[in-house]
Amino acid sequence: MTDHIVLAGASGFIGQHLAAAFRAEGARVSLIGRHGPDASWGDTAGITALLDGADLLVNLAGKSVNCRYGPENRAEIVRSRVETTHELKEAVLACTAPPRVWMNSSTATIYRHAEDRPMTESGGEIGSGFSVDVATAWEAEFFAGELPATRRVALRMAIVLGDGSALVPLMNLVRAGLGGPQLDGPWPATRARLAAGTYHHEGRGGGRQKFSWIHVDDVLGAIRFARDDESVDGVLNLSSPNPSDNRTMMRTLRRVLGVPFGLPAWRWMLELGTAVLRTETELVLKSRWVLPERLVDGGYEFVHPHLDEALKSIVAGRRGAA
Incomplete structure (x- = not known):
């Protein structure tokens, strides 16, 4: 049965x-969005009808966090x-045959700025600030509430690498000669950013x-793994078992x-640049040190466990598609 x-x-x-991969393996894939x-x-009635009898629901909805965290954007990121x-929960509750598994996107940014030790599902510490508040509310x-017929898994994703x-x-910065490390440092805090939780502390x-x-x-492999292993519920870290750091990554x-050098960017440069580009320095300066404890303990075998090989595969794929 499909x-x-x-x-x-x-x-x-x-x-x-995900849609292309699931369809390639013969699954029927349906999509929910702003315009279908x-x-x-x-x-909600249409979503309920679509979910009734489904095997798996994966929710990736959410405004991109690659924006300036002004009041309107903050409200929309949360909403x-x-x-x-x-709305998906209301639809699942209304189903006669609800989905067996529901995976909801979350973020590894829920953990604190970590420079001393890695964050795991069992021992990770929740951080503070706007981004963390979004993740915890999500x-x-x-x-x-109770969904007795549906197993729920929150996917705490690290930064996802791929074409797009x-x-x-970051590749464009490297090619422009600006591919050095992004260097943290002091920067004055405003009352507004402190109150909103959007100021990055040095x-x-x-x-x-x-x-x-x-x-x-x-990401696809972990979703398949969690779908097929009925013991997996609650939170699940989606990250490589081999995290890097900003300097090594760049x-x-x-x-x-094949770019021999890259100029570094200091905090003052990043603050000015992100203001112009309408984004936030937290995206490159927060120390995200996350390990996929449950995936590793469960025996999941990563397709791309090492950064060097992962980047090579993405770059080769882009060149092959050009």
Whole structure:
């Protein structure tokens, strides 16, 4: 019997990758989005009909965090995650035959800025600030209430690497000669940013902030793994077992692209640049040190466990498609 997989908020590169891969293995894939095509947000009855009898629901919905964290964007980042998750829960509750498994996107940014030790599902410490508040509200909505027929897994994703990911602008920086490390340092805090939780407090510096990552192929692999292992529920870290740091990441990317040097970017440069580009320094300065304890203990074998090989595969794929 053909599996029926429903992907919500799947217009980005991760969702497109999942949809293509599941269809290639013979599954029926349906999509929920702002404009369908199979069901649209706000049409809870239509979403319920689509989910009834489905084998797997994967929700990836949420406004990109690659923006400036002003009041409107902050509100939309939260709303686009919490409200869509709530609507899916209402639909699942209304199903006669609800999905057996529901995986909801979350983020490894839920953990604190970590320079001293890695964060795992069992021993990780939740951080503070706006991004963490978003993640905790998202997961709180996802796990609230009873869904006795549906197993729930929150996917705490590290930075996902692939063709179309956050890697692309980094590749462009490298090719422009700006592919050195992003260096933390002092920067004055405003009352507004402190109150909103969007100010990045200075870390160790030197480009040694940890860089936890996962290849998009292993996002797919981890979802398949969690779908098939009925013991997996609750939170699941999606990250490579071999995290890097910012300095090493940029050096590796330069080597893979054949660029011999890259100018570093200091905190003051990043603050000015991100203000112009309408994004936030936290995205490159927060130390994300995350390990996939449950995947490793469960025997999952990573397709791309090492950064150098993962980057080479992505760059080779882009060149082959050109």
